[in-house]
Amino acid sequence: MSTDNNDSGSSCKAPDSDGEVADEIAIVAFERKMDTADEIVEGIGDRYETIDVLEYHGDVFEEYWGEYDCFVGLMASGIAMRKTAHLLDDKWDDPAICVVDEELTWAIPITGGHHGANQVADDLASMGAVPAMTTASEAADKQGVEKQAKALDAHVVNGDSTVATNLAVLDDELGPVERLDGPKAVLVGDDVTVLKRNKDHGEGVVLGTGSVSGATEDQFVTAWEQALESTDYDLEDVEFVATATRKDDEEGLLSAADKLNLGVVAFEKEVLEDFEGPTPSKSKELIGWPGIAEASAIAGGRNHDLVAEKTRYDDAVTVAVGR
Known part of the structure; x- marks a missing residue:
């Protein structure tokens, strides 16, 4: 079974030559678990260029090794480990491997965490699975x-x-x-x-973004559009969204960035303190963080300066434009 999703509009992904993300994945499942495999395809298939379902047999990994960025083993982790251990050569070239149980309770990256397996585990989390990541940066909740x-x-x-x-x-x-x-x-x-x-963005800009908890996808999108209206840039000129680590799990922000095919870079407090913006911020008085929108826009921009100081939309989302 194969699903081609080149026009899905999902989040931007790098070429798979270095194995850094997964664009083409294969779900390897026993015959009795095919319903769950189909459920996974239905749930997250539109996030990948290709998603295939392969019926398990003893040599299935060896047969298809190198044809996919990531194998999703719908099986016990021990089976996936024993059947792939002899195939592993170099983490930058090997396909990633993530296993998930039939009840979609746990999604466990086995190899290639930073090269696709963590990404797949995160996607499976949208279906209720708990992503059990052990790579150091993810364990510390930091962006490697x-x-x-x-x-x-x-x-x-x-x-x-x-x-x-x-x-x-x-x-x-x-x-x-x-x-x-x-x-x-x-x-x-x-x-x-x-x-x-992966492509030339030209003289692009960065959307530095802060928000109140629970701000919606529409509020983020509208705030970004309005902030850009005061500049000579539009959404096509945006390289990525920048924010603080304390905001990197905001569902509205992440879904808005995904909708617009933008990545999100989250900066630590120490970094933002080095790039503090010109506008006074209540967050510094209340919680000790510099103003997130301006500081992250400055930190993320190639020239570390502002195109537009922060503006606030709907008392929910604050945006500054950096360059």
């Missing part, structure tokens, strides 16, 4: 560089560097991704992760 790459519509060029840079993420020492426009030659060390854009 691979996840940042996806939000920036980029991919990691030098995978070995992510060990050092993700440790810096855990220690709140990485800061925002720096931009460099060429033509230029760059000399970097082993502890510098290079992200390559």
Whole structure:
């Protein structure tokens, strides 16, 4: 069974050459579990370019190894581990593996957490499964560089560097991704992760965003549109949405960004303090955080400056435009 969803309008995804996200997945299921496999296709199939269902047999992983970005094993984790262990070679080339039980209770990334398995587990969470992630950045509720790459519509060029840079993420020492426009030659060390854009966004802008808890998808979309009206830019010029880690689980923000095919980059408090905006903020007085909208817009912009200071929509969403 195969479902092609190239026109689904789901969130932007990087090429699978580096295995950083999953665009093409295969659900491997025993015959008796095909109804659950079909349920998964129905529930999250529109988030992928291709989603196939393969009936399990002893050599199914070996037969299709390399043809998919991620295998979703509808089976016990031990089966998936034993049947794929001898196939594993390099985490940047191997397909990711995520297992889920028949009741859709647990979604467990086995290998390739940062290369598609965590993404699939997150998607299965929308169907009620608990994503059991053990990668360090996710366990610490931080956004690793691979996840940042996806939000920036980029991919990691030098995978070995992510060990050092993700440790810096855990220690709140990485800061925002720096931009460099060429033509230029760059000399970097082993502890510098290079992200390559998947497409040229030109002189794009960043939507720095704060909100009250529970703001809706429509409120976010309208606030972004209105903020851009005061500039020479529109939604097609937006590179990504920037916010604070304390807001990175806002359902309305995430669904609005997904609707507009935008990634979300979340900055730690320490980063935002280094890029504080010009407009006084009540949040600094009340909770010690700088104003999220302006600080995240400045931190995320290539030039670290503002195109438009913060505006507030419907007493719910605050937006600043950075460049």
